[in-house]
Amino acid sequence: MSSPTNDVLAYVEVREGAPKKSAAEVLTAGRLLADQLGGRLVALLVGAGAATAAALGRHGADRVLVVEGAAFARATLEAHGAAVQAALAACSPRALLLSASVVGKELGAWVAGTTGRALAADVLSVELRDGRLVALKPKYAGKALAQVALAGPAVVSLRPNATPVREAARTAAVEALAVAAPAARVVVKEVVAAATRRVELAEADIVVSGGRGLGGPERWGLVTDLAAALGAAHGASRAVVDAGWRPHGEQVGQTGKTVSPKLYVACGISGAIQHLAGMKDSKVIVAINKDPEAPIFSVADFGLEADLFAAVPELTQAL
Numbered sequence: 001m002s003s004p005t006n007d008v009l010a011y012v013e014v015r016e017g018a019p020k021k022s023a024a025e026v027l028t029a030g031r032l033l034a035d036q037l038g039g040r041l042v043a044l045l046v047g048a049g050a051a052t053a054a055a056l057g058r059h060g061a062d063r064v065l066v067v068e069g070a071a072f073a074r075a076t077l078e079a080h081g082a083a084v085q086a087a088l089a090a091c092s093p094r095a096l097l098l099s100a101s102v103v104g105k106e107l108g109a110w111v112a113g114t115t116g117r118a119l120a121a122d123v124l125s126v127e128l129r130d131g132r133l134v135a136l137k138p139k140y141a142g143k144a145l146a147q148v149a150l151a152g153p154a155v156v157s158l159r160p161n162a163t164p165v166r167e168a169a170r171t172a173a174v175e176a177l178a179v180a181a182p183a184a185r186v187v188v189k190e191v192v193a194a195a196t197r198r199v200e201l202a203e204a205d206i207v208v209s210g211g212r213g214l215g216g217p218e219r220w221g222l223v224t225d226l227a228a229a230l231g232a233a234h235g236a237s238r239a240v241v242d243a244g245w246r247p248h249g250e251q252v253g254q255t256g257k258t259v260s261p262k263l264y265v266a267c268g269i270s271g272a273i274q275h276l277a278g279m280k281d282s283k284v285i286v287a288i289n290k291d292p293e294a295p296i297f298s299v300a301d302f303g304l305e306a307d308l309f310a311a312v313p314e315l316t317q318a319l
Contacts, residue, residue, distance in 0.1 A: 003092065004092050004093065004094045004152070004153045005039060005091065005092045005093060005094065006034075006037040006038050006039030006040075006094055007034065007037075007039040007040045007041070007042050007091050007092070007093045007094065008030045008033050008034040008037065008039060008040075008041050008042065008093055008094060008095050008096075008097060009030075009042045009043075009044060009087055009088065009091055009093035009095070009096045009097070010023075010026045010027050010029075010030040010041060010042070010043045010044065010061070010096075010097045010098075011026070011044050011046075011084060011096065011097070011098045011099075011104070011107065012026070012027070012043050012044060012045045012046075012048075012056065013026075013075070013098070013099055013101060013103055013104060014045070014046065014047050014048045014075070017047075017048055017049075017052070018048065018052065019045075019048070019052065019056070020099070020101075020203065021160075021203045022099035022101060022104075022158075022160045022203055023056075023099070024059050024165045025099065025158060025160065025161070025162070025163040025165055026097050026098060026099050026158055026163075027041065027043060027056060027059035027060055027061060028059055028060065028163050028164070028165050028166045028168075029097055029125070029126065029158055029163045030043075030060070030061075030097045031059065031060030031061075031166075031168050032127075033095060033097070033126060033127065033128065033133075034060075034062075036127060036128040037094055037128055039093075039094065040062040040063055040091075041060050041061050041062050041063075042061070042062065042063045042064070042065060042087070042091045042093065043056045043061040043063070043064045043065070043172070044064075044065050044067070044083065044084065044087045044177075045064055045065070045066050045067070046066075046067045046072050046075075046079075046080050046083045047067070047068070047072040047073050047074070047075070047080075048066075048068075049066070049068065053066045053172070053174045054172060054174055056172055057169060057170045057171055057172030058167055058169055059165070059166070059167060059168060060167075060168035060169075060170060061170065061172045062170055062172060062173065063091075063172060063173045063175065064172045064173070064174045064175070065087050065090060065091075065175055065176075065177040066174060066175065066176050066177060067083040067086070067087075067176075067177050067179050068176070069179075069181060071181030071184070072179075072181065074188050074191075075103045075107075076184055076186065076188065077106060077107065077110055078181075078182045078183075078184050078185065078186075079181050079182070079184065080103075080107055081107060081110050081111065081114070082179055082180070082181060082182050083177070083179050084096070084107065084111050085111070085114070085115070086177055086178075086179045087177060088111075088115065090177060092153075093153065094133070094153060094154070095126070095133060095150075095153065095154045095155070095156055096108070096111065096117070096153075096154070096155045096156070097126070097156050097157075097158060098155070098156070098157045098158070099157065099158060099160055100121060100122040100123075100157035100158055100159045100160065101160065101202060104157045105121055105122070105157055108121060108155045108156075108157045109121065109155075111155055112155040115153075117152070117153045117154055117155045118150040118151055118152060118153070118154040118155070119154070119155045119156075120135035120137060120148050120150055120154065120155075120156045120157075121137075121156075121157045122137070122138070122157055122159050122258065123135040123136055123137045123148070123156055123157070123158060123159065123162075124136045124137070124138065124145070124158075124159055124162045124281075125158075125162065125163070126156045126158070129149075132149050132150065132151070133149070133150040133154050133156075134147050134148065134149050134150070135147075135148045135150060135156055136148075138281070141254050141273060141274070141276070141277035142276065142277045142280050142281065159258060159260060159281075160202045160203050160259075160260065161202075161203065161204075161205070161259070161260035161261055161262075162260050162281070199231070199232060199233040200233065201233045201234075201235055201249075201250065201252070201257055201259060202257050202258070202259055204232060204233035204259070204261050205232075205261050205262045205263070206227075206230050206231065206232035206233070206261055206262060206263045206264075206265075207227075207232055207233050207234070207235050207252070207259050207261045207263070207264050207265070207279070207282070208223055208226050208227040208230060208232050208233075208234050208235070208265045208267065209223070209234065209235040209236060209237065209252055209264070209265070209266050209267065209269060209279070210222070210223035210234070210235075210236055210237070210240060210246075210267045210268055210269070211236070211237040211239060211240060211266065211267065211268040211269030211270060211275075212237065212239040212240060212243070212268065212269075212270070213267070213268020213269065213270070213289065213290075213308060214240070214245075214267070214268050214308070216245070217244075217245035217246070219309070220245065220246070222267065222308065222309070222312045222313065222316075223236075223267055223312075225312075225313075225316045226265065226267070226312055226315060226316045226319075229316045229319040230263075230265075230319060232261075232263075232265075233261075234250065235250050235251070235252040235256075235257070235259065236250045236251055236252065237251070237252070237253065237269050237272075237275050238251055238253050238255065238256065238272070238274055238275065239272075241256070252275060252278040252279050253274045253275045253277060253278035253279075254273075254274045254275075254277040254278055255274065256278055257278060258277075258278045258279075258281075259278060259279050259282065260279075260281045260282055260283075261282050261283070262282075262283045262284065263282070263283070263284050263286065264279050264282035264284070264285045264286070265286045265288070266279075266285065266286070266287045266288065266289075266296050266300070267288050267308050267312055268288070268289060268308045269287070269289070269294075269296055270289070270291065270294045270295060270296060271287070271294055271295035271296025271297070271298070271299065272295070273295075276295070276296075276299055280299050284301050284302070285299055285300045285301050285302075286300060286301065286302045286303075286304070287300035287302070287303045287304070288303075288304045288306060288308050288311055288312060288315075289303075289304075289305065289308070290305060290306060290307050290308070291305075292305050
């Protein structure tokens with residue numbers, strides 16, 4: 001490993017040829033950290049063209065490394081891992097930042113393991129303090145926050161929706177980075193999208209979730225109708241997923257997805273510790289439950305003690 005510079009490398013996650021929403025958050029965090037270090041923000045764009053790369057300067061990128069080619073069109077670990085390793089060699093950054101998405105968590109752990117870098121996964125923020133990188137990481141199902149000091153060059157994945165996006169317009173220098181794609185052990189032949197396009201749960205600004213209080217899968221339309229009225233993603237509690245009402249990909253909680261939306265609406269969710277761990281960092285929490293003793297009310301900013309079968313349709317109609 002060569003001596004690190006004060007640069008920050010940001011991996012820009014792409015979906016369908018365009019940067020995901022979380023990419024702007026990673027670039028924002030990277031810009032702030034690069035300013036603290038006195039270095040440059042270098043963005044790595046894999047699988048998208050130079051025209052897209054130039055736009056990354058909007059969020060503070062000084063330099064954009066572009067890796068193109070058919071082998072990089074999908075975010076496979078082998079191909080994108082090789083691209084990240086090439087980018088690390090090109091700029092020797094003090095830190096590599098990624099989104100704590102499914103792709104980012106896997107890629108970050110793999111890069112840290114293969115390069116010997118320190119790893120902090122699913123953190124809320126990272127900053128320079130007394131010459132060391134310090135990440136703020138939720139612990140014990142979100143009951144505590146740990147300040148994790150990272151020695152040497154580090155890999156950090158940032159929780160989606162935890163970083164407010166800011167613009168710091170710059171003219172980014174775009175460079176092509178030649179990477180030989182390694183032989184893939186797994187080949188993706190086809191990706192079949194869901195029949196209805198929904199907002200991605202982990203990145204949504206608004207999430208409406210339903211719990212066991214709905215009584216059965218036939219009542220799930222109450223959740224999806226309210227989500228549609230709000231332009232929101234919809235999620236579910238573990239009890240709902242375990243009962244087979246909804247797929248695991250919609251589960252919010254410690255063993256599901258962690259979300260930090262601007263607004264979280266919980267319908268018929270009691271608020272077990274496992275569920276609270278996955279949504280308690282939401283900016284505003286609204287709970288609808290007929291049980292006044294439901295634990296969800298302890299974390300809610302607004303609580304409506306009411307029968308959800310009457311309250312939710314009325315709310316949806318009003319919206």
